Amino acid sequence: MNASDNAPLLVVEGVTKRFPGVTALDKVSLSVSKGEVLALIGENGAGKSTLMKILAGVQRPDEGAIRVDGRDVSLDSVQSAQASGIALIHQELNLSGNLSVAANMFLGREPLRFGLIDTHKIQQEAALLLERVGLDVSPETIVDALSIGQQQLVEIARALSVDARVLIMDEPTSSLSQHETERLMEVVKDLRSRGVSIIYISHRLGEVKELADRVTVFRDGKNAGDLQRDEINHDRMVRLMVGRDISQFYARTPHQPGDIALEVQGLRSSSHPACELNFRVRAHEIVGIAGLVGAGRTELLEVLFGVEEAASGTVSIGGREVALRSPLDAIQAGVALVPENRKQQGIILEMSVRTNIGLAGLRQHRKKAGFLNQGQEARDVATMIERLRIKTPDEHQVTQYLSGGNQQKVVLGKWLAIEPKVLLLDEPTRGIDVGAKQEIYRLMDELAKKGVAILFVSSEMEEILGMSDRTLVMHEGRITGELLRDQLSEEAVMQLATGRLEAVAS
Amino acid sequence: MKKNLGILGILLVVFVATAIGNSNFLTAYNMFNLLERASLYGIIGIGVAFVIITGGIDLSIGSLIGLVATLLPFLVLDLSLPLAVGLIAIFALSLCVGLTHGVLITRLKLQPFVVTLCGLMIYRGIARWVVSDKTMGYGNEVFSGLKVLVGNMSQLPGMSGVSWAKHVPVAFLILLVLGVISSVFLNKTIYGRYLLALGRNEQAARFSGINTSLMIVLAYVICSLISGFGGLLFALDYGSIQPDSFGNFYELYAIAAAVLGGCSLRGGEGSIVGIILGAALMRLLMNSISMLGIDDQLEPAVIGIVILLGVIVDELVKRFAARRRAIKQAREVGA
Numbered sequence: 001m002n003a004s005d006n007a008p009l010l011v012v013e014g015v016t017k018r019f020p021g022v023t024a025l026d027k028v029s030l031s032v033s034k035g036e037v038l039a040l041i042g043e044n045g046a047g048k049s050t051l052m053k054i055l056a057g058v059q060r061p062d063e064g065a066i067r068v069d070g071r072d073v074s075l076d077s078v079q080s081a082q083a084s085g086i087a088l089i090h091q092e093l094n095l096s097g098n099l100s101v102a103a104n105m106f107l108g109r110e111p112l113r114f115g116l117i118d119t120h121k122i123q124q125e126a127a128l129l130l131e132r133v134g135l136d137v138s139p140e141t142i143v144d145a146l147s148i149g150q151q152q153l154v155e156i157a158r159a160l161s162v163d164a165r166v167l168i169m170d171e172p173t174s175s176l177s178q179h180e181t182e183r184l185m186e187v188v189k190d191l192r193s194r195g196v197s198i199i200y201i202s203h204r205l206g207e208v209k210e211l212a213d214r215v216t217v218f219r220d221g222k223n224a225g226d227l228q229r230d231e232i233n234h235d236r237m238v239r240l241m242v243g244r245d246i247s248q249f250y251a252r253t254p255h256q257p258g259d260i261a262l263e264v265q266g267l268r269s270s271s272h273p274a275c276e277l278n279f280r281v282r283a284h285e286i287v288g289i290a291g292l293v294g295a296g297r298t299e300l301l302e303v304l305f306g307v308e309e310a311a312s313g314t315v316s317i318g319g320r321e322v323a324l325r326s327p328l329d330a331i332q333a334g335v336a337l338v339p340e341n342r343k344q345q346g347i348i349l350e351m352s353v354r355t356n357i358g359l360a361g362l363r364q365h366r367k368k369a370g371f372l373n374q375g376q377e378a379r380d381v382a383t384m385i386e387r388l389r390i391k392t393p394d395e396h397q398v399t400q401y402l403s404g405g406n407q408q409k410v411v412l413g414k415w416l417a418i419e420p421k422v423l424l425l426d427e428p429t430r431g432i433d434v435g436a437k438q439e440i441y442r443l444m445d446e447l448a449k450k451g452v453a454i455l456f457v458s459s460e461m462e463e464i465l466g467m468s469d470r471t472l473v474m475h476e477g478r479i480t481g482e483l484l485r486d487q488l489s490e491e492a493v494m495q496l497a498t499g500r501l502e503a504v505a506s
Numbered sequence: 507m508k509k510n511l512g513i514l515g516i517l518l519v520v521f522v523a524t525a526i527g528n529s530n531f532l533t534a535y536n537m538f539n540l541l542e543r544a545s546l547y548g549i550i551g552i553g554v555a556f557v558i559i560t561g562g563i564d565l566s567i568g569s570l571i572g573l574v575a576t577l578l579p580f581l582v583l584d585l586s587l588p589l590a591v592g593l594i595a596i597f598a599l600s601l602c603v604g605l606t607h608g609v610l611i612t613r614l615k616l617q618p619f620v621v622t623l624c625g626l627m628i629y630r631g632i633a634r635w636v637v638s639d640k641t642m643g644y645g646n647e648v649f650s651g652l653k654v655l656v657g658n659m660s661q662l663p664g665m666s667g668v669s670w671a672k673h674v675p676v677a678f679l680i681l682l683v684l685g686v687i688s689s690v691f692l693n694k695t696i697y698g699r700y701l702l703a704l705g706r707n708e709q710a711a712r713f714s715g716i717n718t719s720l721m722i723v724l725a726y727v728i729c730s731l732i733s734g735f736g737g738l739l740f741a742l743d744y745g746s747i748q749p750d751s752f753g754n755f756y757e758l759y760a761i762a763a764a765v766l767g768g769c770s771l772r773g774g775e776g777s778i779v780g781i782i783l784g785a786a787l788m789r790l791l792m793n794s795i796s797m798l799g800i801d802d803q804l805e806p807a808v809i810g811i812v813i814l815l816g817v818i819v820d821e822l823v824k825r826f827a828a829r830r831r832a833i834k835q836a837r838e839v840g841a
Contacts, residue, residue: 307713331715339713348707350774359703359714362696370695401831414714 007070009034009197010055010086010166015064017050022403022433024050026221027064032166035195037188039202039212043241043434043460047221048201052168055199056088057081068166087164089155089172095143102126102139105158129157133187148294149180156187160196167191168199173207174459175293178498185211203460205234206494219243220434234490238462243434250466251442253449257469258283260319261453262335262422264304267313271299272477276313279472279479281422281453286444288468289457291497296477297457298340301424304455305337306330318421331360334421338411338428340457342404346411349400353392356399356410357381361417384413389439405436412443423447425456429463441467461490475499512823513766513783513816517790524794531797534673540793542656542675546739548785549681550756551763552688553732555781556725558764559692559705561773562611562618564729566625567760570603571737571753573633578741579642582649589648593738600734601727603629608723626757633749642747649742655680656743677739681782684732689778701725705773762813763788787812 008031017025025047032038042048053059055066057075066073068084075081081088095104102122103110111118126139135153143151152172159167169188173181188198188211202208208215215227217240225240242249262281268274277300281287289297302308304315306324314321322333330337339345347356358365358377365373365380381395388409392402399407408428415423425444429437444467448454458464464471471483473496481496524531550567557564574596581592603625610621644653654661659671659679692698704711704718712718740756741747765771766787767780791812795805 305713326717327713328715328717337713344707345709345713348703348710348774350706351703355699355703359699359711359716362699363715366696370697372694372696372699374694 008032009069011065011067011070012051012055013065013067015051015054015061015066017047017054017059017061024221025054025061028218028221028223030199030216030223032197032199034165034197035192036213037192037198037200037211039200039208039215040218041202041205041208041215041237041241042218042224043437046218046241046434048218049170050221051218052088052170052199052201055081055086055166055168057086058088082162082164085163085165086168087159087162087166088168088170089152089159090170093148093151093155095151095154097144098142100140100142101130101137101146101154104143104154105129105139105161125161126157129161130154132160133157134183134190147177147180149176149183152176152180152184153187156191160191164196166197166199168201170201171203172200173202173204177292177294181207181498205237205461206490208232208237209234217241242462249438249441250463251438251445252286252467253445255284255448255469257285258451261285261317262304262455263316263319265314265316267300267303267315268311269296269299269303269477270308270311272296273311275477277479279482281455283421283451283453284448286448286454286456286467286469288464288471289455289474290459290461290464290471290493291474293459294476295474295497297474298426299477300474301337301339301426301455301457304330304422304424305335307337331418331420335424336360336415336418336420336422337424338408338415338426340426340430342407342411342431347399347407347414350398352396353385353390353399353402353410354378354381354395357384357395357413357417360414364418380417381413384417388413388416388443403433403436405432405439408432408436408440412440416447420452422453422455425454427458428456429458429460461493464488464493465490473497510768510777510780510783512819513768513780513787516812516816517783517787520787520790520794524790524797527794528797528799531793536793536797538658538673538675540789542677542743543792544786544789545675545677545681546736546743547756547759547763547789548782549677549684549739550733550736550760551767551781551785552681552684552778553729553736554757554760555688555764555767555769555776555778556701556732557618557729558761558769558771559701559773559776560722560725561705561708561771562722562725563622563761563771564607564625564726564733565619565622565757566603566607566629567729567733567736567757568753568755569626569629569633569757570600570730570733571740571756572747572749572751573629574600574734574737575741575747575752576633576637576642576749578738579644579646579649579747580637583646584637589652596734596738597731600730603734604727604730605723607730608726611726612719612722630750633752637749639749642749644742644745644747652738652742655739677743680739685778685782692776692778697721697724702774705775707774759788760785762809766813766816 011031013029014027015025016027028047028051040048054061055075057078057080060076066075073084105126106122111121123139130139133153133156135150137150172184176184192198200211209232212232213229215232215237217224219241224243227236259282260280261283264277264279267277291297303310306326306329309325315324317333317335324330343349358381361380365377367373385395390409391406399410428440444454465488469485471488472479473481473493475497476499480499483492530536554564554567578592578596581587581595582589607621607625610616611618655676657676659665659674659676660668665671700716700721704716704721708718763784764781766784767777769776788809791809792805795808
């Protein structure tokens with residue numbers, strides 16, 4: 001049982017990877033033995049994904065060694081990684097939804113018969129592998145017809161079909177339901193007992209605690225520490241991940257809630273028309289929305305921002321009922337949204353910092369006949385760059401050359417320039433480094449102080465626990481509970497988020 | 507601007523080469539004709555630029571030109587309507603065409619390529635059917651007042667005494683005025699900024715509070731109105747109209763001019779000066795081919811090759827610049 005006594009199967013030693021403007025990995029090391037589950041944890045931007053890409057042969061390290069079975073290997077392509085027995089299961093699934101399960105599992109290495117694909121053989125082998133991961137569907141099923149959880153299992157089956165000895169799972173449960181998560185954990189335990197090594201990357205510390213034989217923590221692209229099986233607990237993991245006292249990291253100052261800024265009554269979104277939503281957010285308040293991916297959180301923000309029309313119900317801003325048919329309606333009512341998908345919805349990558357920050361405020365910079373007041377625009381943008389400490393050579397820099405954190409500040413700058421009453425943030429710190437994260441938290445606090453009502457969606461438990469005055473937890477489209485700051489804990493949130501317990505929303 | 511220098515360079519090279527190759531090239535007559543035709547192509551190029559900037563395309567321009575050119579004499583001569591009514595009718599028609607394209611694209615989310623491809627066939631069919639493929643002419647004196655638009659500038663009020671005016675086509679003046687207005691609209695007004703922003707990333711623009719649907723409809727309306735106007739000018743210039751072919755391929759010439767002038771078909775960029783230069787190059791090439799005694803049949807091939815070369819060079823320059831930037835950044839990090 002105790003696998004850590006064995007010689008390590010995969011060893012990563014002193015790996016460094018630099019990108020223009022950032023050192024993503026700085027001499028990191030880790031090892032995993034046969035039949036061991038190693039959990040790799042760390043905040044967004046800690047370098048986990050970069051290392052995984054290197055192990056999967058997608059990217060090459062600048063320095064360092066990777067050894068499998070004690071032999072140096074050079075993983076310069078996905079094929080060579082597979083040949084070394086390493087398979088990566090991506091956070092975003094890599095399946096072709098229009099093809100069958102079996103076709104996906106053998107994509108790119110189809111067995112041939114008379115020059116044609118040997119469909120019979122593919123289906124037979126696929127069926128065996130599906131049985132191994134406990135997925136009870138026909139190999140002929142079209143992938144689009146499967147749930148996300150089932151697709152995840154198809155990915156695992158595919159990895160097993162190439163005889164993977166090390167399976168890297170990148171946030172495998174981020175979009176799974178409670179039931180699917182439990183199913184996946186069983187599969188992982190089963191694989192371990194068959195001698196497969198697993199590197200399990202997750203933000204869900206509860207899962208890590210349940211599964212991991214050992215934990216390796218990354219912070220800012222460096223090794224931050226290791227925890228043995230008996231050392232794994234929530235506080236230790238968080239301390240290693242964040243690297244400082246959490247209360248300092250999440251800069252919250254207490255504010256007295258003001259008038260009701262946002263009131264939602266009987267709201268039904270078209271994605272979850274059966275669920276009625278009721279809640280309020282007051283000025284000076286920061287309200288977090290927790291829940292699993294697919295719980296309807298993003299859809300809720302999109303309704304509040306007029307992207308999707310509500311099926312029914314009312315939304316009032318500052319006590320006035322408003323009709324939200326487009327983002328323009330929402331903006332004019334004083335609502336702003338920092339969307340989850342920054343590069344597609346938040347900024348225009350190919351345009352300058354100035355154009356992006358100025359975009360929402362153009363209407364205010366209009367002179368007669370629609371002419372743009374460029375002097376005013378330039379002044380406002382300069383103020384914003386300074387206030388948000390956006391790191392850019394100048395205002396004409398094209399935003400795609402900024403780091404994720406600075407891009408996010410550009411999105412924030414665009415909204416702060418028009419002084420919203422209600423600020424909606426969807427995963428505000430996804431994919432940005434720790435420093436920028438802290439600045440965004442500081443900014444949220446500062447805005448709340450000034451009287452902005454903030455409603456933010458986050459899948460990062462620490463962020464929810466650290467930032468919210470109040471937390472709404474959603475599960476399958478409903479608000480299953482509301483937690484005040486003193487009731488807030490990871491367990492309480494997870495129970496509500498997975499629908500195991502339903503508090504009465506007040 | 508740098509990009510425009512490249513095309514300006516090609517333009518000059520072709521110009522000088524043709525001037526050396528054939529002494530008739532520089533005659534006042536040829537120059538006037540060249541400038542006039544280049545101006546007409548430039549005008550419809552500006553029209554399609556508005557659509558291309560939104561990331562769309564308009565394939566129906568040539569057919570709309572054919573329809574407008576056929577309808578005006580039909581209304582005025584065959585149906586004996588007053589000229590003013592005819593003019594209002596063709597502009598109202600152009601406006602409706604643009605509006606229909608825009609609404610189908612934004613409301614029903616149809617693809618611009620499909621919508622305007624159908625337009626290409628529909629407008630051509632209508633033009634041929636209305637007059638039963640009869641050749642239409644602009645020889646009647648009803649149109650003599652309009653002919654000023656395709657004459658030289660000395661015919662304009664107060665210009666008769668100016669010595670250079672008779673060497674400059676009125677169409678060139680129209681192109682300049684339209685170019686300045688369009689340039690100011692695109693670069694100095696918030697609506698121009700909206701168009702550029704939504705062309706790059708419609709979702710982000712909509713999420714920034716821009717009424718992107720309205721702006722896209724506006725772009726198609728502007729394009730069709732300018733095409734209709736261009737159709738009138740082309741018709742007056744040619745004088746005789748075959749409903750089944752008049753305006754054929756003009757949309758492709760306009761699109762080519764826009765691409766040569768630096769519009770990306772992905773949307774979000776475009777300079778009016780570039781488009782005018784692009785149109786001039788297209789027209790110059792056509793002229794040079796006949797002047798230099800190259801087989802007429804080769805004309806489309808030559809134009810195609812020049813455009814392809816232009817796009818290839820542009821792409822290579824872009825890659826080179828991107829690599830240099832990456833190297834520079836890496837060096838800054840190392841330091």
